[in-house]
Amino acid sequence: MSSSESNVAAPAVPRDAASVLLLREQADDIEVLLTRRHENMAFMGGMWVFPGGTLCPADSSAEVLRLIPDSARSQCHHLQDLEGNALPEATCMALAIAAIRETFEESGVLLATTADGHHADDQRLTRLQQRRRAIVSQPQLFATLLQEEHLHFDVAALVYWSHWITPSAVSKRFDTRFFLASLPPEQHAVVDTIEATEMKWMTPAAVIAAAHDGKMNVSRPTLYNLMELDASVRQHLSLNAILRAEANRDVVPVLPKVLSGESRLIVMPWDRDYHAFAGSGVSQHISYPQRLLALPSRTKER
Structure with a gap:
């Protein structure tokens, strides 16, 4: 190995994370919730994102996993890694828990039910909302509070x-x-004011148009997820129809490559030259569905 090769740093290891596209039906429109991160945030400061964050140790603790009843564990999605290998059941459940916890932390919306399947009532929600800020700094507190409320x-x-x-x-x-x-x-989203400065419910098409016009700053994953969601909205028309139709969709990993030059070019795995470019990538054996093939394969980073 040459000295120049030995000085090249290995790519950072990605941290597991989960994010939620929270949807509602309003006046015959389907809207998605976005929050705008504080400008001074080190990661994606000032950008519009979906509620979400990184997996933390508390999400996979035995105490937390017990809050998924045995009868519901089969409903956790069976996830795979970048190479197509099945993730351990506990990791799959922990990612679902992280998605629910982060959604509550950042929007106040609670995806939890009583033992008989009912959503939390107003009194329970009020008590939990009062501890919401504490959960941000003490993620393990989330499970404790849900236990106290029998959720x-x-x-x-x-x-x-x-x-x-x-x-x-x-x-x-x-x-x-x-x-x-x-x-x-009966639930309402309320901005957390810790990591975010504002939130909006908008149709996917409206966010895409605002991003295109430079009125909203969104990341590439956010934009592409919105493009997919907009296509699903136009195809299925109602929220219930979308959730039913997408329940068993084929999810494949998307690992873009970044090419540096006069302007940074982002290349998607379905680009025909993707595997010829340097950088970590997905397996050449992955077949991308038509819904992704219909999206841009190359874009310039703003």
Whole structure:
């Protein structure tokens, strides 16, 4: 190995993360919730994102996993790694829990039910909302509070939507699972004011147009997930129809490559020259569905 090769740093290992595209039906429109991160945030500061964050040790503790009843464990999605290998059941459940916890932390929306399947009532929600800020700094507190309120994680509410991995050229990387979920009845989203400055319910088409016009700053994964969601909205028309149709969708890993030059070019795995470019990539054996092939294969980074 030459000295120049030995000085090249290995790509950062992506951290497991989960994110939720929270949906509601409003005046015959299907809207998705986005929050705008504080400008001073080290990662994606000022950008519009879906609620989400990294997996933490508390999400996979035995105490937390017990809040998924045995009868509901089969409803946790069976996830795979980048090479197509099945993840351990406990990891799959922990990612679902992380998605639910982060959604509560950042939007106040609670995807949890009582033992008989009912959503949390107003009194329970009020008590939990009062401890919401504490959960941000003490994630393990989330399970304790749910236990006190006799609530269980509503893993059945999550529809596995997409799997994105940050390019290997980026120093801060995430291996993120995106889920769809419907806003529970009688609940309302409230911005957390810790990591975010504002939130909006918008149709996917409206966010895409605002991003195109430079009125909203969104990341590439956010934009592509919105493009897929917009296509699903136009095809299925209602929220219930979307959730039913997408319940068993084929999710494949998306690991873009970044090419540096006069402007950074982002190349998607379905680009015909993808495997010829340097950088970590997906397996050549992965077949991408038509819904992804219909999206841009190359874009310039803004």
